[in-house]
Structure formats: structure tokens, C-alpha cells
Amino acid sequence: MRIALTVALIAIALCGCSLLQPRPAPPEAQRxxxxxxxxxxxxxxxxxxxxxxxxxxxxxxxxxxxxxxxxxxxxxxxxxxxxxxxxxxxxxxxxxxxxxxxxxxxxxxxRSNGRYDGYITADWALFRxxxxxxxxxxxxxxxxxxxxxxxxxxxxxxxxxxxxxxxxxxxxxxxxxxxxxxxxTGWLLMGEIGTRRETIGGTKVTVSAPVDQGIKRMDMIAFLRWTLPTMQELFPEFPERLLIVSADDPMWRGALSAPNSLYLHADRPMISGNGTSTMIHELVHVAMSASSGPKADWIVEGLAEYYSLEVLHHSGTLSTERYEAAHRALAEWGAEAESLDVDRSHGPITAKAVGRLRAIDAEIRERSGGERSLDDVVRGLATMDGDITREAFDALVESVLL
Structure with a gap:
């Protein structure tokens, strides 16, 4: 059964306006x-x-x-x-x-769970x-x-x-x-730290962490050399500079993105057992630099999780068999969520969103004869100003199909 896509373009045409407001180009003359x-x-x-x-x-x-x-x-x-x-x-x-x-x-x-997203010791400090x-x-x-x-x-x-x-x-x-x-804005790390730098494609990458915490900086660089070119192809305006910082407890045991930077806890694997990647998930957030409007957080979080699998698969990091197994596992988890219309997407809601987005991608490919995909939608979203809303998302999906 085809997924029903909301048609918002008619209303847009009638009012002579657009839900999709591109970011203004820099002025020709320097102010x-x-x-x-x-x-x-x-x-x-x-x-x-x-x-x-x-x-x-x-x-x-x-x-x-x-x-x-x-x-x-x-x-x-x-x-x-x-x-x-x-x-x-x-x-x-x-x-x-x-x-x-x-x-x-x-x-x-x-944070409420007792972990920190800003911390300072006698040897190092990590905060935004x-x-x-x-x-x-x-x-x-x-x-x-x-x-x-x-x-x-x-x-x-x-x-x-x-x-x-x-x-x-x-x-x-x-x-x-x-x-x-x-x-x-963005993450800052200072102290007695170890840092590795590499230029990958058009991006100057810096990976840094406090010394003596067992953080594998070169493994991260190698992982990015394998996957970042696919990310840059998906997002042509991917940042020219990227900072990745990491630290051990008592920092928050997860990952958090910020402008042109992200934090990843020392215990987070680059690829999880279920085939997804917290690092790639957060890199999608960095690339899109997007926030969500009311009841649209599933779009932002779902796209990050969906493309964590797509990037791993298309870069050859994840085999087709493991890629399909990861989608089956997410579909099973997503069945626990009753609805996507929530203020904040997490866990089974994000997993359910991945299934919805994959179905939309399949319909776009079918109706366009394979000439378009969800990639075209996400590129459009990445150039939008303001929050991502359900109306803007639906309108962009429909415009891709025209």
C-alpha cells in the first residue's frame, strides 16, 4: 500500500508563498x-x-x-x-x-541522570x-x-x-x-589533551580527548576516512571544519551534536551491535543543523538514524545483509510506539520513524522511476532556514515527486 503523502503545494501556490525558505545568500558587498x-x-x-x-x-x-x-x-x-x-x-x-x-x-x-554535558577537572575541561x-x-x-x-x-x-x-x-x-x-558556539576541549587532525574530502577534521583515557583517536579518523566521503556526497554543503571531542565518566554516556562539532562518550562504539552508528547519527545532525517544530521531532531524529544506516551501507562499511537485519530490528522495536506525533522522539519512536522514512523513500523511487529519492528531500531540508515542520517536510516530499 502506498504511503499517503500530504499535498501542501496547492495551498502554497494559492497564497503565493513557500513553506521552504532557503537560507539567504551572503551579501555581495562586505558590510x-x-x-x-x-x-x-x-x-x-x-x-x-x-x-x-x-x-x-x-x-x-x-x-x-x-x-x-x-x-x-x-x-x-x-x-x-x-x-x-x-x-x-x-x-x-x-x-x-x-x-x-x-x-x-x-x-x-x-543532567537529570547525574551525568555531565559540561565538566571541568584539574587536568581538562569539556563544555560548549x-x-x-x-x-x-x-x-x-x-x-x-x-x-x-x-x-x-x-x-x-x-x-x-x-x-x-x-x-x-x-x-x-x-x-x-x-x-x-x-x-x-560548538564544543570546546582544553587541558592535557591528545589531538589528531586529518583533511578528508573538503573537511578539516580534528579529533581530541583528554590523555590517558584510552580513547582511540586514530580509529575515529580511520572510520571517518571510510564514511565521511559518503556523508559529503549526501550533503554537498557539509562543514569545512569538524571537531569531535570525547571523554570518559562522569560525562554523559551518549553523544551530542553542536555547530560543526560533536561530543561522543569514550564508551560509545563507532558501530553498535545492531548496525547503527551514534557517530554518524550525530554527524547527520551536524550536516543538517536542524531543529524541529511541533510534533516534528520524529523527522529530525528519524532522518539521523535512517542515514546512519544509509551512510554505512553505501560506503561499504555495512554489508547488505547486516543493513537489512538492522532495519528488521528497528521495525520490531518501532512496533512498540503507538504514534509519531510526540514532542520528543526517542527509542522506539525514532525506530518507527526510520520505517516510515524508508517507506517514503521507496515510494519516491517508484513514482520517479528511480530518478529521485529521500536524498533529494534531506538535501532540501538541510538548506532550509528555521525549524523543520511536518508541513514543510510533506511539501518538499511532494515537490520532489513533481
């Missing part, structure tokens, strides 16, 4: 810029970082910056200019000269760059944008890896083409 210097002093003994944000080169172009403060993590706010607190928001009006804002931030972040600088809204002069640099000061014996290119000065270039205000 004039003001400079933001982010400086962090990491203090392992106190498990905090002192962060200073300084505006230079045309600071007068910035009218105000509004930071969303977590009272449990941020403290000791100081600044030049005017600073006022409005609930959990800090509104900073910088002066035209010597503009700076400073605060302390707790670096450790503990997002933790250093809280979310911010900025009002600045029309027609301008920011240039940003990040400097991380650590104990003398420590090293630092980020997803960003590094200047000879040691500072990192923070550059996000999708934003006018550049803010550090």
Missing part, C-alpha cells in the same frame, strides 16, 4: 564591521570562567546588547556604560569608548562555547555587522581545541555566515 573580542579566563580550581566582552573598532555603532542570564550560572556582572537587570535579562548600553562587559560563569552542567557567552540580542547601526575573535586563557600546561580557525596570535576567528552578530 562595514565593528569588532567583538571575547576573552575567557578558565579557572579549574573554581570551576568557572571569567568572561570579558569588549567592543573595538566602531563600538559606537552598537546601541545596546541584551543578554539572557541564567542566575544559577552567571554572576558578578560588571561593565562600562550602563547596565540594568530586567528579570533574567541584562541590558547593556555600551559607551562610545572603552566598551566592555564582564561576568563569571559556572562551567559544569549536570555557548556556555561562555549567553544568548544575546543586539541593536546596531543598519548596514553593519560584527567581526569576532575568541581568546581562551588556560593553565600553562593546557592546550585548547575549538571548531574555529586559529590566528598566529592564538586567538580564534569566530565567523558565522548566517549571523550578523558572531557568538562562540
Amino acid at each position: 562595514p564591521a565593528f569588532t567583538i573580542f571575547y576573552t575567557a579566563w578558565v579557572k579549574p580550581d573554581e570551576k568557572i570562567a571569567t568572561v570579558k566582552i569588549r567592543l573595538s573598532e566602531n563600538p559606537e555603532w552598537v546601541n545596546w546588547m541584551r543578554f539572557y542570564i541564567d542566575p544559577a550560572r552567571h554572576s558578578g556582572l560588571l561593565s562600562s556604560g550602563q547596565l540594568s537587570m530586567q528579570g533574567n535579562e541584562a541590558l547593556w548600553t555600551p559607551p562610545d569608548e572603552d566598551a566592555w562587559l564582564q561576568y563569571d560563569v559556572q562551567l559544569e552542567s549536570q 562555547a555557548d556556555d561562555l557567552v549567553p544568548p544575546v540580542r543586539t541593536d546596531f547601526k543598519d548596514g553593519t555587522q560584527s567581526k569576532a575573535k575568541l581568546e581562551i586563557n588556560v593553565p600553562q600546561s593546557w592546550s585548547v581545541v575549538t571548531r574555529y580557525p586559529q590566528y598566529t596570535s592564538g586567538r580564534f576567528k569566530v565567523d558565522d555566515d548566517d549571523r550578523l552578530i558572531d557568538r562562540p
Whole structure:
């Protein structure tokens, strides 16, 4: 029986709009810029970082910056200019000269199960760059944008890896083409660490972990040399830089993606016994850089799990027999889920989603005479702006069939 596909294109045509909004192309002419210097002093003994944000080169172009403060993590706010607190928001009006804002931030972040997704010891620290600088809204002069640099000061014996290119000065270039205000994001690892680097296709890959934890960095590099070219073929705009960090307990026993980076716990295999791959699953998230709208999380998580199998199979890493066995196991697990219409997809719901997506792929191939597939849909989703919704997904599936 064919899967019923929702037709949203008629409504789109009638209203003259599109559910699929492509990311805007960068402007042809470079905008004039003001400079933001982010400086962090990491203090392992106190498990905090002192962060200073300084505006230079045309600071007068910035009218105000509004930071969303977590009272449990941020403290000791100081600044030049005017600073006022409005609930959990800090509104900073910088002066035209010597503009700076400073605060302390707790670096450790503990999840409900007691494991950490941000942790600091006397020997190493692993957390997201997002933790250093809280979310911010900025009002600045029309027609301008920011240039940003990040400097991380650590104990003398420590090293630092980020997803960003590094200047000879040691500072990192923070550059996000999708934003006018550049803010550090992605995973950070620092301390007494071991790092391996390799260029695979068009991607500069860095794999890093604390020393003496038995983490097989070269095995990860070899696995990526085998599988990443297939991922790059599926996602032509795969990031030019990729950082993979790993650590042992008490870090969270799983994997978490972030912009151009991912964290993988030391005990996670590159390929699980059921034939899926947590690493490839998270790499799909990195490639798509997507969040889900209401009741659409099964699409985002299902695609990541579905393509963890597709990449392994098409790269020759997984045989056809094991590939089919993995799908049978997921179908059996997915039978435990009653519905895909949930806020968060996990376990049997994601397994059920894989079966749904495989059926959609089969129908696309059949109706297009083998000329199209779910690959065309996922490439379209990867170039969308905003959350992935069920309506946008259905419309893109239907457009692939036209």
C-alpha cells in the first residue's frame, strides 16, 4: 500500500508563498564591521570562567546588547556604560569608548541522570562555547555587522581545541555566515589533551580527548576516512571544519551534536551491535543543523538514524545483509510506539520513524522511476532556514515527486 503523502503545494501556490525558505545568500558587498573580542579566563580550581566582552573598532555603532542570564550560572556582572537587570535579562548600553562587559560563569552542567554535558577537572575541561557567552540580542547601526575573535586563557600546561580557525596570535576567528552578530558556539576541549587532525574530502577534521583515557583517536579518523566521503556526497554543503571531542565518566554516556562539532562518550562504539552508528547519527545532525517544530521531532531524529544506516551501507562499511537485519530490528522495536506525533522522539519512536522514512523513500523511487529519492528531500531540508515542520517536510516530499 502506498504511503499517503500530504499535498501542501496547492495551498502554497494559492497564497503565493513557500513553506521552504532557503537560507539567504551572503551579501555581495562586505558590510562595514565593528569588532567583538571575547576573552575567557578558565579557572579549574573554581570551576568557572571569567568572561570579558569588549567592543573595538566602531563600538559606537552598537546601541545596546541584551543578554539572557541564567542566575544559577552567571554572576558578578560588571561593565562600562550602563547596565540594568530586567528579570533574567541584562541590558547593556555600551559607551562610545572603552566598551566592555564582564561576568563569571559556572562551567559544569549536570543532567537529570547525574551525568555531565559540561565538566571541568584539574587536568581538562569539556563544555560548549555557548556556555561562555549567553544568548544575546543586539541593536546596531543598519548596514553593519560584527567581526569576532575568541581568546581562551588556560593553565600553562593546557592546550585548547575549538571548531574555529586559529590566528598566529592564538586567538580564534569566530565567523558565522548566517549571523550578523558572531557568538562562540560548538564544543570546546582544553587541558592535557591528545589531538589528531586529518583533511578528508573538503573537511578539516580534528579529533581530541583528554590523555590517558584510552580513547582511540586514530580509529575515529580511520572510520571517518571510510564514511565521511559518503556523508559529503549526501550533503554537498557539509562543514569545512569538524571537531569531535570525547571523554570518559562522569560525562554523559551518549553523544551530542553542536555547530560543526560533536561530543561522543569514550564508551560509545563507532558501530553498535545492531548496525547503527551514534557517530554518524550525530554527524547527520551536524550536516543538517536542524531543529524541529511541533510534533516534528520524529523527522529530525528519524532522518539521523535512517542515514546512519544509509551512510554505512553505501560506503561499504555495512554489508547488505547486516543493513537489512538492522532495519528488521528497528521495525520490531518501532512496533512498540503507538504514534509519531510526540514532542520528543526517542527509542522506539525514532525506530518507527526510520520505517516510515524508508517507506517514503521507496515510494519516491517508484513514482520517479528511480530518478529521485529521500536524498533529494534531506538535501532540501538541510538548506532550509528555521525549524523543520511536518508541513514543510510533506511539501518538499511532494515537490520532489513533481
